[in-house]
Structures are given as C-alpha cells and as structure tokens.
Amino acid sequence: MPQRSAVSSATETERKYTAADSGSLPDLAGLPRVAGIDVDTVELSAQYYDTADLRLLQSKITLRRREGGDDAGWHVKLPGGVDTRTELHFPLDGAGASSDEPPAELMNLLLGVRRGMPVSLAALLTTSRHRHRLQGSDGTLLAEVVEDDVVAVRGSDGAEVNWREIEVEIAPSAGSHDMATLFEAIEQRLAAGGISRSFSPSKVHRVLGDLLPAAPELAEGARYLRDYLVHELHTLDLSDIAVRRNEPDAVHSMRKASRRIRSAVQTYAADFGLDEALVDELRWFGRRLSPSRDLEVQWERLAERVSEIPVDPYREATKTRIDEYFSAKSETARIEALAALDSQRYLSLLHSLDTLVDELGKTLPARRRKSELNPEKLAQSVAAVAKNVDKRVARVLKADDPHERDERMHRARKGAKRMRYAIEVIAPLHPKRTTRILARFDDFQDMLGEFQDSVVSREHLLDILSEQGHAAESSFGLGILYRLEGEIGRQQAAHLEPAWKKALRSAEKLWA
Missing domain, CATH: 2.40.320.10 (Hypothetical Protein Pfu-838710-001)
Structure with missing residues (x-):
C-alpha cells in the first residue's frame, strides 16, 4: 500500500x-x-x-x-x-x-x-x-x-x-x-x-x-522566440510539480507545453541555429506522457458516451467494464510518466532547454544583428510548415481505405499543431491578425481532435471486447459505442478540406 x-x-x-x-x-x-x-x-x-x-x-x-x-x-x-x-x-x-x-x-x-x-x-x-x-x-x-x-x-x-x-x-x-x-x-x-x-x-x-539575471537586450525575432520558450518552460516546471501531485489535467498541461517548445525549436531551428537534437528528446518525452493523458481523455469520453446506449441494464454493465479497463491501464501509465520525470534523461533535457534559452539571450542586440533575424523572415518559416500541412491534407483526400485515411488524418493533425504553435511564437508581430488566425486554427484543430479521439476510442473498444469474461450486456453496449464512434469519425473527416482551406486562407496573411 x-x-x-x-x-x-x-x-x-x-x-x-x-x-x-x-x-x-x-x-x-x-x-x-x-x-x-x-x-x-x-x-x-x-x-x-x-x-x-x-x-x-x-x-x-x-x-x-x-x-x-x-x-x-x-x-x-x-x-x-x-x-x-x-x-x-x-x-x-x-x-x-x-x-x-x-x-x-x-x-x-x-x-x-x-x-x-x-x-x-x-x-x-x-x-x-x-x-x-x-x-x-x-x-x-x-x-x-x-x-x-x-x-x-x-x-x-x-x-x-x-x-x-x-x-x-x-x-x-x-x-x-x-x-x-x-x-x-x-x-x-x-x-x-x-x-x-x-x-x-x-x-x-x-x-x-x-x-537574478537581468532580461537581455535582443533582436526582435529572437526576443519573441526567447519569451515564448521561457513562458512554456515555466509552464513545464509548474506542470511537473502538478503531475507529481496527481492533479487534474496536469499531464495535459505538461504535454502541451513540451509540444509547444518542440514545435518552436523545430520551426525556427534554421533561423537561429538551434540544436535540432532537442526535437527528438522532446518527442521522446511527449511519448512518455501521452499514454497517461490519452487514457484520461478516453475514459471520460466513453463514460459520457454510455448514456447513448438505449437499454438501462446494458448501460450499467458497459460503464462498469469501461471503468475497470481504464482504471488498470491509467495506473500503469501514471507509473511510467513518473518514471520519466525521475529519469536522468529528463533532467538532461531540461538542462539543454535552459542552455538553449541562455544562448538565445546572448544573441546580438538588434542594431548589430544581420538581416537573418528580420521578423518578417520568421513568417516564411511558418509558410514552409503550412506547405507541408497542405500536402498532408491532400494525401488524406486520396486515401483508399478508412485505415489509411485515419493514419493520414493523424499526420495532418500533428502538422497543424506545429503550425499553430509556430504562429504563437511570432504573434507579437501582428497581435490582432494572429488572434483571428489562431481562432480559425482552434476550429480546425477541434475538428481534427474530435476525429482522432474517435479513432482512439474505437481502438480501446476493440481492446476491451477482446478481453475474456464479458457479459452479453456489456458486449452489446460496447458494440453500440463502436458504431457511434465510427459515425463521428466519418462526419469529422468530411469537414477536413473546407476547414483547412479556411484556416490556411487566414494564416496566409502573415506571409503573403
């Protein structure tokens, strides 16, 4: 105990x-x-x-x-x-x-x-x-x-x-x-x-x-990136404590901060000569956190979806089976997340991120810096990410079967997240404009997120059904939920192209 x-x-x-x-x-x-x-x-x-x-x-x-x-x-x-x-x-x-x-x-x-x-x-x-x-x-x-x-x-x-x-x-x-x-x-x-x-x-x-060290004088673009990284590192630190205390949504906050840092480093590595090895380390860390957060989301999602099962006894049996399944898996995932936080690899990652921020703080003042730190050039880095996302969306539309479509939608979702976080970094360039752009991306990502959640839900439902000892009532209920999640996925996939075009048109104002 x-x-x-x-x-x-x-x-x-x-x-x-x-x-x-x-x-x-x-x-x-x-x-x-x-x-x-x-x-x-x-x-x-x-x-x-x-x-x-x-x-x-x-x-x-x-x-x-x-x-x-x-x-x-x-x-x-x-x-x-x-x-x-x-x-x-x-x-x-x-x-x-x-x-x-x-x-x-x-x-x-x-x-x-x-x-x-x-x-x-x-x-x-x-x-x-x-x-x-x-x-x-x-x-x-x-x-x-x-x-x-x-x-x-x-x-x-x-x-x-x-x-x-x-x-x-x-x-x-x-x-x-x-x-x-x-x-x-x-x-x-x-x-x-x-x-x-x-x-x-x-x-x-x-x-x-x-x-305490004074805030450095930086060129405009470097200042945006450094301020963004400092803010997300602070969020990461506070989330670290919250995860160890097992607070609600702590893993979600921590994973989002690490993704934002990773996207910023990945997008602007060439502009500032950043160490891209950090991208792989941040990806490793995110993968260690993902099971805990994903199980939390899925447990809540499917527990709420049970109300849509039409027969009362079947609802109760299905809810009990879902709770048993996720309770066991969530405890294992939490232990794995805490092991990552206690690891030397994680501490080394934090030290590397501190070094990255310190090095950005040593960037030459704006009056002595060359044109490669022109903030407008940073918008072109976002444009490069947008081009990649556009290709991923096109591949989804050409998918031959549902499984292939699901995989390609997931890649498009990851690319869209990276683009959104990259826009956040340079938001001070055009505050009002980026506020509108990010609102469009919220809608786009909500749609992609709902689709991905439906995919993962179906995987969990099949996993639960494959276990032994099911009563007929719970099997029936799990089947109903599987059908509902499949319909949600189809509906969201149909919205992909128009939602992406709307988000892209809005973002193009940054670099057009």
Whole structure:
C-alpha cells in the first residue's frame, strides 16, 4: 500500500504593501462585514532554501522552513493567479523532517524545477508580526492585515536587509464574492494612509531579487522566440510539480507545453541555429506522457458516451467494464510518466532547454544583428510548415481505405499543431491578425481532435471486447459505442478540406 503523503495544500490570497519605517496602520474599523478586530504579535523565523543559481526563485517558487505562528513547518509556495498562490505544508514533526534538511517528499516534488541540483540556505529572515485579525459578526475570520518588521540575512554574502511591510490576506472563509470587495476596501484605507502596493512579490525576492539575471537586450525575432520558450518552460516546471501531485489535467498541461517548445525549436531551428537534437528528446518525452493523458481523455469520453446506449441494464454493465479497463491501464501509465520525470534523461533535457534559452539571450542586440533575424523572415518559416500541412491534407483526400485515411488524418493533425504553435511564437508581430488566425486554427484543430479521439476510442473498444469474461450486456453496449464512434469519425473527416482551406486562407496573411 502506498505511503500516505504528509503534504497538505491550501490556496492563499494576499497582497503586499510598502510601509514607511515609521507611522502606524490606518484605522481598520468600519470595513465591509467586519464586526471585530483581534490584535496580537507573533515572532517568526524562516529559512529559505534554493539552488546555487536560484532556480526556484526564478520560477517564482519558494521553499522555506518556518518556526513560530500558526503554520510552523516546511512550506513550498507555488504561483497561481493574480494575488493567489498555492502553499504546500509539511509539518516539522513529519516523517523525514529535520532541522536543516528539506523533507525528501518536498525535494522530490521540486526535482524537475531544481534540475536535480541540491539546495542550500539562501536567506534567513526573522519577522516581528503585528496581526490585525478582521472578524465577522459570528466570529468568522475574514482577513488578516499584518505589519511585518523584517530582518533578513543573505546566505551568499551575509548582507543584511531591514524593512517594514504590510500584508493583507483574505481568509477562505470570507467567501469568493466578498473577497474582492474586502480587498479593495482595505486597499483604499491603506492608500489614504500613504501605503502603496509593494514592488516585490515576496520577502525572499526582496532579499535575493538583485541576484537574478537581468532580461537581455535582443533582436526582435529572437526576443519573441526567447519569451515564448521561457513562458512554456515555466509552464513545464509548474506542470511537473502538478503531475507529481496527481492533479487534474496536469499531464495535459505538461504535454502541451513540451509540444509547444518542440514545435518552436523545430520551426525556427534554421533561423537561429538551434540544436535540432532537442526535437527528438522532446518527442521522446511527449511519448512518455501521452499514454497517461490519452487514457484520461478516453475514459471520460466513453463514460459520457454510455448514456447513448438505449437499454438501462446494458448501460450499467458497459460503464462498469469501461471503468475497470481504464482504471488498470491509467495506473500503469501514471507509473511510467513518473518514471520519466525521475529519469536522468529528463533532467538532461531540461538542462539543454535552459542552455538553449541562455544562448538565445546572448544573441546580438538588434542594431548589430544581420538581416537573418528580420521578423518578417520568421513568417516564411511558418509558410514552409503550412506547405507541408497542405500536402498532408491532400494525401488524406486520396486515401483508399478508412485505415489509411485515419493514419493520414493523424499526420495532418500533428502538422497543424506545429503550425499553430509556430504562429504563437511570432504573434507579437501582428497581435490582432494572429488572434483571428489562431481562432480559425482552434476550429480546425477541434475538428481534427474530435476525429482522432474517435479513432482512439474505437481502438480501446476493440481492446476491451477482446478481453475474456464479458457479459452479453456489456458486449452489446460496447458494440453500440463502436458504431457511434465510427459515425463521428466519418462526419469529422468530411469537414477536413473546407476547414483547412479556411484556416490556411487566414494564416496566409502573415506571409503573403
């Protein structure tokens, strides 16, 4: 039996504000729904850990050990939406916890982000926190407004930094509807007292942020590609953690990010002299993730399709058989995906992608760069991909039998994805135009995706039917589903040519 995780998680919603060294917090009485304010002081001590090159901080992730307050323990904070982060908590007395070494479970969650490198003490912070706990009429905690007097010491050079700041954190019990209202009311009260939003997203960033590499000055085309790769690598890093935590859609997010990176490298390799060996490595990685994601999609698809079986008992028997089949296969696929994430080959791939981004960052400034980085030339690289997709679509239309058609449709779908991602890279060239183009491609890819899903569904249905021990009811139901999926495939295939022509006409405006 797998060991139960000691890591818990919560979503925190907070804002930070810059406070003068002197002065007091404005009166917080009379805020919406606030009936009482409880004030106290707590002393906090936090040790922040990172790799030698501050890889976690670059990914907007923090790893710390905190003592004092209500949440003493090891924490990992992950970026979320605006003003939100996910906090993972590991208790100080948890199995594997120690005074100066992060727990193995957290280190494994961060394996990909830290590129397999060790972490060490990056900063030590002590904070005297004056808390103002805003409560509703029933005593429910609505928000905390805290004044922090911080003393920080950097681990690298022993430099000391002191400052005072204010944090506002809305409690989950406040409710999503009132959260924004309360936030804004508090911010207006602070602004009236001369207190403004902080420039730094976290305390540790304030201490170590000046050690992070500055964004390089790049030629326009190189900047587009580098920004795109940096964004997708960040998505890959966060998805890595989510996959290890078995979060919904994590594998999908990770596979899509790796495909986008692969398409960008493959399309623009000649323009920037990129290492095309990375394409093969990214393809290997995608194949390791694909079974887990494909099974997730197919399980949901066929479970929903069961409702179209006309006889109630047959529906139930078919649903049970589908669940048994996919449950077993999904567990195996997840183990294989995690093995890939833990492999040295995967870590080497991440290091190679980091190197690629760094090399792009060393591209000569625009004023000294030759014409090969002309952004308009990059559109011609997209045109070359479009020509290839056009040929693949033509081959589909010439297919002699359904099996051959299915294979060729799949190749056309892969080519269309590569083209779409290549367009995303150069979207800053023509923002409005590419928005319209990508909308056309969404329609085209939705059609191709629905077709491919129908093909894979039929393969799984045949696989289920080939197993022994079926009741007649489930066999009948699986046959009905097979027929339905075949009809869906035929309908989508009929739309291929007009949908492609519409997408191509839209995209041709980039290079015509």
